[in-house]
Amino acid sequence: MSEVEGREDAETEETQEDARPKVKMPQARDIGRSGITPHGLAATKGRPAPRSGTRKAAKRRKVIYSAVAVVVVAAAVTGGVLYANRPKPSVKFKGAFGKAPAVSVPKAKPAPKQQVKELIHGTGPKVASTDFVVAHLVGYQWGAKGGKELLNTYKKGTPATGTASQLTGLPALDKAIAGRTEGTRLELTLPYASVGDQVAQALQLPKTDDFVLSVDVINTFGKSASVKGTQQTLDKSLPQVTPGAPGQAPTVKIPSGSAPSKLQVKTLIQGAGPAVAKGKTLIGQYDGVLWRTGKEFDSSYKHGAPAGFPIGVGQVIPGWDKTLVGQKVGSRVLLVVPPKEGYGSKGSPQAGIKGTDTLVFVVDILGAV
Incomplete structure (x- = not known):
């Protein structure tokens, strides 16, 4: 394009611009605060920063963002706690003390650690490790597919008897009884390692499964136990x-x-x-x-x-x-x-x-x- 043609085009544009109606652009001081649209929430690169009139809104957004973040974190933490504390599978022993309990074994692997729970608290004398104890036992195999009964002294009519520290040959059970009170029912979950090969073989407990049992502490006799009453005299020919x-x-x-x-x-x-x-x-x-x-x-x-x-x-x-x-x-x-x-x-x-x-x-x- 020639220099003359360019000058003519420029003059034409100036003439058109002069012909347009004149509009006065408002100044910031003339615009009410309510007329400003807060655009920071959707700001993109290259968009101008909000004017001074939007500082309160920006502060409000900051508070909202913080609150949302707290809610999200709290939800995540709460979810984690609920997950971690969700109920573990457990065997249910139901029934009165001194009678064979009804037993329900879930179809789920038990917790890997040995557990002792007191299901019923007795009101009798406290058991010392050297006391002679009478106890009824009901024991079940517990595996991923549920369990089956391996021991029930109620059915046999013959409770376990012996000193508390040597009652059953299961150290975990014997240790759990000492310090309890007569009339107590305990629940024990014992991994195979806590049972031991010798007892496990006698019970026919597979190595892959655990042993869970209830223990009713029926009677305890301490070292000072004796009968009561007035003693009769004997003929002098006898001791x-x-x-x-x-x-x-x-x-x-x-x-x-x-x-x-x-x-x-x-x-x-x-x-x-x-x-x-x-x-x-x-x-x-x-x-x-x-x-x-x-x-x-x-x-x-x-x-x-x-x-x-x-x-x-x-x-x-x-x-x-x-x-x-x-x-x-x-x-x-x-x-x-x-x-x-x-x-x-x-x-x-x-x-x-x-x-x-x-x-x-x-x-x-x-x-x-």
């Missing part, structure tokens, strides 16, 4: 018994003269409890002395806790089986046991008992289960 202080053995005085040749049983205190049945576990305190020397050869008091013996089934000396079956719980009895009803002609060398020794026992019958 004389003086009761000891709580937790201490009685004093037994052997009379002069020869020991009786036949088995003797005399009631010192008559109990009011049920009769001891054959096959039950008799729980009692006992003290044994030799007629020959008057010296003690064995005593539950010396061991620090009552003892339990299956009675009437050949697990103790014949003199005990023949005299203690039928006795009432709560009784104190004196037994004079000739050699043939005791350890026989071989005696018991480790206890200092000869084959010709007559044995004298004082037995407090505390219970029979």
